[in-house]
Amino acid sequence: MIVDDLFDLVSYRIHPEAHIVVDAEGCKDCAHRACTFSCPARCYTWSEERARVEFAYEACLECGTCLLVCDRKAVDWHYPPGGYGVRFRLT
Ligand code: SF4
Numbered sequence: 001m002i003v004d005d006l007f008d009l010v011s012y013r014i015h016p017e018a019h020i021v022v023d024a025e026g027c028k029d030c031a032h033r034a035c036t037f038s039c040p041a042r043c044y045t046w047s048e049e050r051a052r053v054e055f056a057y058e059a060c061l062e063c064g065t066c067l068l069v070c071d072r073k074a075v076d077w078h079y080p081p082g083g084y085g086v087r088f089r090l091t
């Protein structure tokens with residue numbers, strides 16, 4: 001299974017407040033921007049126009065990868081409140 005196929009097996013109940021907050025100041029001068037290529041949901045993107053990492057939480061799969069790869073403590077990570085977030089339908 002490739003990652004894109006996973007989105008056929010998930011649904012979301014999106015909370016109005018983001019469960020992950022990215023500190024843009026902490027991202028300044030980050031040389032590797034590992035979040036932008038390791039997030040399976042592509043929640044992190046590099047904006048050439050704004051010269052900054054942009055983040056959108058809505059498609060988050062709650063895998064925790066971004067928290068692990070960020071070595072600058074720029075990611076404030078929590079699960080969404082109960083009943084919100086991603087739901088996996090694997091059967
Ligand atoms: S890896 Fe961390 S510090 Fe680097 S761009 Fe991503 S969130 Fe920012």
Ligand code: SF4
Pocket residue numbers: 020038039040041042043059060061062063064065066067
């Ligand atoms: S927890 Fe996983 S899916 Fe969610 S933003 Fe981080 S890397 Fe992407």
